[in-house]
Amino acid sequence: MKCTGPSESHKLALALEYALAREAKVWKVPVFHDFTLKGTDISPFYYEKAILWIRELSSLFQFCSETFALAINFLNRLLASVKAQSKYLRCIAIACLVLAAKINEEDEIIPSVKKLAVQSGCKCSPAEIVRMERIILDKLHWDLYTATSMDFLNIFHAMVMSKWPHLLNGVPQRNPSRHVAFLTKQLQHCMAGHQVLQFKGSTLALVIITLELERVTPDWFSVITDLLKKAQIDSTQFIHCKELVDQHLLGFQPSNAVYIFNPANQNIRTHLDKRLPCFYSIAKKRIEINSGARGSGPGPSAFTLLRAKPHEDDMQCDEFYDGFKCLYNEDRIPEAGQTISMGGSDSERQEENNSTCPPLQPAPQID
Numbered sequence: 300m301k302c303t304g305p306s307e308s309h310k311l312a313l314a315l316e317y318a319l320a321r322e323a324k325v326w327k328v329p330v331f332h333d334f335t336l337k338g339t340d341i342s343p344f345y346y347e348k349a350i351l352w353i354r355e356l357s358s359l360f361q362f363c364s365e366t367f368a369l370a371i372n373f374l375n376r377l378l379a380s381v382k383a384q385s386k387y388l389r390c391i392a393i394a395c396l397v398l399a400a401k402i403n404e405e406d407e408i409i410p411s412v413k414k415l416a417v418q419s420g421c422k423c424s425p426a427e428i429v430r431m432e433r434i435i436l437d438k439l440h441w442d443l444y445t446a447t448s449m450d451f452l453n454i455f456h457a458m459v460m461s462k463w464p465h466l467l468n469g470v471p472q473r474n475p476s477r478h479v480a481f482l483t484k485q486l487q488h489c490m491a492g493h494q495v496l497q498f499k500g501s502t503l504a505l506v507i508i509t510l511e512l513e514r515v516t517p518d519w520f521s522v523i524t525d526l527l528k529k530a531q532i533d534s535t536q537f538i539h540c541k542e543l544v545d546q547h548l549l550g551f552q553p554s555n556a557v558y559i560f561n562p563a564n565q566n567i568r569t570h571l572d573k574r575l576p577c578f579y580s581i582a583k584k585r586i587e588i589n590s591g592a593r594g595s596g597p598g599p600s601a602f603t604l605l606r607a608k609p610h611e612d613d614m615q616c617d618e619f620y621d622g623f624k625c626l627y628n629e630d631r632i633p634e635a636g637q638t639i640s641m642g643g644s645d646s647e648r649q650e651e652n653n654s655t656c657p658p659l660q661p662a663p664q665i666d
Contacts, residue, residue: 307461308458308461308462311454311457311458311461312529314454315451315454315455315458315529315530317446318446318450318451318454318501319446319501319530319531321444321445321446322445322446322451322499322500322501324445325376325442325445326445326499326500327375327376327379327380328375328376328378328379328496328497329346329375329378329379329496330379330497331343331346331493331496336378336382336383338382339382339383339384339385340384340385341378341383341384341385341388342385343493345385345388346378346493347491347492347493349374349388349389349391349392350371350374350490350491351491352389352392353367353370353371353374353392353393353395353396354367354487354491356393356396356419357370357396359418359419360400360408360409360410360415360418361408362396362399362400362403362404362408363403363404364449364483364487365403365447365449365450366396366399366400366402366403366404367396367399367449367487368447368448368449368450368486368487368490368500369399369402369403369443369445369447369449370392370395370396370398370399370400371395371447371490372399372445372447372500373395373398373399373435373439373443374391374392374395375496376439377391377395377435377438377439378391380438380439381438389421389422389423390421390423390427390428390431391431391435392421393415393416393419393421393423393428393431394428394431394432394434394435395435397409397412397415397428397432398432398435398436398443402443402444412425412428412429413425415428416428446500446501447500448486448490448500448501448503448504449483449486449500449504450500451500451501451503451504451505451530452479452482452483452486452504452507452508453479455504455505455508455526455530456475456478456479456482456508458526458529459508459512459522459526460475462522462525463518463522466512466515466516466518466519466522467515478511481511482507482508482511485507485511485548486503486504486507488547488548489503489507489544489547489548490503492547494543494547495540495543495544495547498536498539498540501530501532502532502536502537502540503540503544505523505526505527505530505532505537506537506540506541506544507544508523508526509523509541510541510544510545510548
């Protein structure tokens with residue numbers, strides 16, 4: 300769809316209103332107390348590791364960014380409702396991803412539960428995954444359609460491009476679809492951090508866009524003020540979230556220069572082979588593989604300087620770009636026809652009795 304004209308602006312406003320209503324109805328996140336979820340042994344480290352693992356699986360099976368965000372939404376709502384131990388976290392995580400894929404992905408894209416269990420390395424049987432799906436559905440009251448931070452990012456970005464299309468004029472090699480693809484990377488990076496878990500998806504998405512607009516244009520303030528009013532986001536929460544996200548994204552931006560040790564001198568290589576045979580042989584192999592992939596040999600000095608590419612060059616090949624360019628009419632829109640499939644196969648149902656998934660109990664109230 301094109302994001303221009305008053306009719307499209309009205310549609311975006313309605314989409315935002317509906318998304319905010321769905322978020323207010325079902326939003327729930329786990330709360331860490333004394334470095335763990337109360338009543339469990341799940342620490343922030345295990346939580347963030349589970350998020351990153353879901354992201355790896357989503358990329359492995361070529362799921363869209365909305366599927367990843369929806370899986371995280373299911374995981375957070377479940378962990379806020381039940382007591383779950385870390386040893387079952389992987390089974391919960393992969394079941395959340397399967398449910399999200401059944402909602403957002405085409406049937407032919409979704410692998411079978413057996414194939415997914417093998418390729419993911421989750422160490423769960425297909426019957427365990429199917430049973431965990433049913434547990435999640437029961438605890439979430441089968442209410443799976445909700446607005447995620449990814450949905451809000453798309454809506455806010457489309458609003459900005461609809462009303463202020465000139466904001467990206469000063470950014471070379473950046474069209475709307477590539478721009479929102481880069482913001483998606485930033486959003487997913489932040490979603491893995493437990494520090495911003497307390498903020499709603501609408502707040503987090505608007506903060507991501509705000510930080511980017513601050514970087515690319517001096518006219519960002521009036522734009523964000525207008526979006527804050529439309530989204531009805533508390534300014535105090537927004538500022539707090541902005542400070543945390545700004546710090547969290549410091550590690551996301553590439554540095555200006557990276558030095559990689561590359562011993563061009565044969566004497567240095569011989570010395571390292573003798574003193575550090577195991578470590579250096581692995582490092583040397585990686586250097587040779589990387590050099591062969593680039594089609595270039597070792598540099599003339601012991602340290603090779605690799606300068607980071609400009610911020611805009613990262614958009615030349617982006618895993619999210621193909622999906623977003625349809626939104627902005629930069630390519631032909633594929634035919635719609637998503638099918639929702641919620642059940643497992645008969646053989647997987649027969650294995651349910653052998654499942655070792657534990658029963659989940661309601662989470663205790665935190666005073």
